[in-house]
Amino acid sequence: MAASRRRQSLSVIQQLQEAPYRFEFFQAVRTLERSVLLIGHDNAGAQAKVAFATEQLASGAPPGRELLRFYAQSSLSFIAADVLKLSSRELNSESNDQQDKSAGMAPDVLEQPAAHRREQELQKQWCMEVGFGGLIGSQGVMPYYMTEVVQRELKEKNAALKDFLDIFHHRNISLFYRAWHKYQLPVNYESARLRNTRDLDAFSQALASVAGLGTSEMRYRLPMPDEALYGMAGHLGRQQCSAAALASMIRQYFGLQVSIEQFQGRWDALPEDVLTRLPGPEAPLGVNNRLGTDTILGTHCFQAQNKFRVVIEPMAYEEHMAIAPGSEKLEALKSFVQLSAGIEMDFEISVSLYTGQVAPVQLATDNDNQPLLGWNTHMSSDHQYDERVEINLSADHVSPDEVLPAA
Incomplete structure (x- = not known):
């Protein structure tokens, strides 16, 4: 709340209306677009109509439905700012009907009752007068006598000529803003998120x-x-993700201090059609039993290059519980590692914890202190020194709640 001798703080839109010359053109239009879309979200679940038009500029919609209508300055005075005036106007339903017909709206929409269509129409539209991009005025491209003609018509209460020229002003300035908008990354992202597309x-x-x-x-x-x-x-687009890149991405997004241990061997089962079998009832001559050619001893093969380990450094107990099996953070971590490394690579996650951080096991219903077998439970809490306990989680590890039968 403002002090007794201090003016009450104004919103950005109010400041833009009272002192438009303080705002740069692109930022002013961006601010209005954000304000209009946020108001539309607030009224989405209410009975009230949307206060202002929301269609994007130069997007193919009729000018009466775009979020902003541009006008150019029509005097020969010196222009000291980009934005000269900001106001709002009530949309006329009859004029909108004519604009809809000229814009080529579908016949089934035009055949709807006028009262029904009027309920669906927007009520207000922002109007901005700018000091550039006009056909007339001190910076216009047309001869000065055209500005004098417009001024003479305005003195006689005839705005037809100015309104006609403002049709081209609006289109020209809208395309100018659209061209700037096209190459601005933050503005494109913000607009798409606000429109929920x-x-x-x-x-x-x-x-x-x-x-x-x-x-x-x-x-x-x-x-x-x-x-x-x-x-x-940049990292995910490479054909192979390096260990340093994977560790850097995990630290950046998940906030975990990790290291990658490569070439963690594993035993893979061999297909049955390559196993060696001695002669028997099913195979009188045996299968793959030629020494030095296709004989294999055993049913598994050791692979040293298809698996790696993500080692998470010891952390606080609260952070340790945040990546417990079945937690959203752990599932997100496993999905991210698999996306980065590819489906052809297997991995496991190694989580370590010091025994001094684990409290004695107690049966409790509190979510923060629930005992999880193999995660935060120990048979004894009496240790001569603080030991480091490592817990390995496979890539396809599931939480106990997922494997228990439903009640």
Whole structure:
């Protein structure tokens, strides 16, 4: 609350209306667009109508439905700012009907009752007078006598000529803003998020394609937001993800101090058609039993290059419980590692904890102190020194709640 001798703080929109000359053109339009879309979200579940038009500028919608209507300055005075005036106007339903017909709206929409269509129409539209991009005025491209003609008509209460020229002013300035908007990454991302569209903006689409999430079938399938992967597209776009890159990405997003141990061997089962069998009832001559050619001893083969280990450094007990089996953070970590390394690589996650951090086991219903077998439970808490206990979680590890039968 403002003090008794201090003026009450104004919102950005109020400041823009009272002192538009203090704002730069692009930032003013961006602020209005954000304000209009946020108001539309607030009124989405209410009975009230949307206060202002929300269609994007130069997007093919009729000018009466765009979020902003531009006018150019029509005097020969010196212009000291980009934005000269900001106001709002009530939309006329009859004029909108004419604009809809001229814009080529579908006949079934035009045949709806006028009262029904009027209920669906928007009520207000922002109007901005700018000091550039006009056909007339001190900076206009047309001869000065055209400005004098417009001024003479305005003195006679005839705004037809100015309104006609403002049609071209609005289109020209809208395309100018749209051209700037097209190459601004933050503005494109902000506009797409505010409009709640599933279609990505151009920059997000490019980064998603580099990261391997360019198609709609690949999006929103991970337990972590796709937007978090766009900043890592440089690493994810490589054919092979290095150990240093994987550790760096995990530290950046998950906040975990990790190291990658490569070449962790594992035993893989061999297919039955390559196993050696001695002669018997099923195979009188045996199978793969020629010494030095196809004979194999055993049923498993040791692979040293298809598995690695993600070692998480010891952390506080609260952080340790945050990545317990079945937690959202652990599932997100496993999904991210698999996405980065590829499905052809196997991995395990090694989590360590010092015994001095673990409290004695107690049966409790508190979510923060629930005992989890193999995670935070120990048979005895009497240790001569603080031991480091390592817990290995496989890539396909499931939480106990998922394997227990339903009640």
